[in-house]
Amino acid sequence: MKSFFVYIMTNKSHTVLYTGVTNNIVNRSYQHKNKLVKGFTSKYNVTKLVYYKELGTAPEAIAEEKKIKGWVRQKKINLINSLNPDWRDLSLSF
Numbered sequence: 001m002k003s004f005f006v007y008i009m010t011n012k013s014h015t016v017l018y019t020g021v022t023n024n025i026v027n028r029s030y031q032h033k034n035k036l037v038k039g040f041t042s043k044y045n046v047t048k049l050v051y052y053k054e055l056g057t058a059p060e061a062i063a064e065e066k067k068i069k070g071w072v073r074q075k076k077i078n079l080i081n082s083l084n085p086d087w088r089d090l091s092l093s094f
Helices: 025-034 058-069 071-085
Strands: 004-010 017-024 048-055
Touching: 004 025, 004 058, 004 071, 017 025, 017 058, 017 071, 025 048, 048 058, 048 071
Parallel strands: none
Antiparallel strands: 004 017, 004 048
């Protein structure tokens, strides 16, 4: 059974929050860290995985991503703080 993930990444100073969805969190985190995909995350040095949630299907993950993207910044910060209060880079645990 394939898993899907919604995730939030940030930059070193935590000034930018990026929410995305993937079916391979390890590979996607690697791509962001190494700026392999040109765009928003490479432009703003978004390289630190601070939140992720595993979901069972792609539609569930996409719905969760859209929900989070619709939140104000403080609500996203509260979500991160509830599970990762030190804002550790979670990709280092893979």
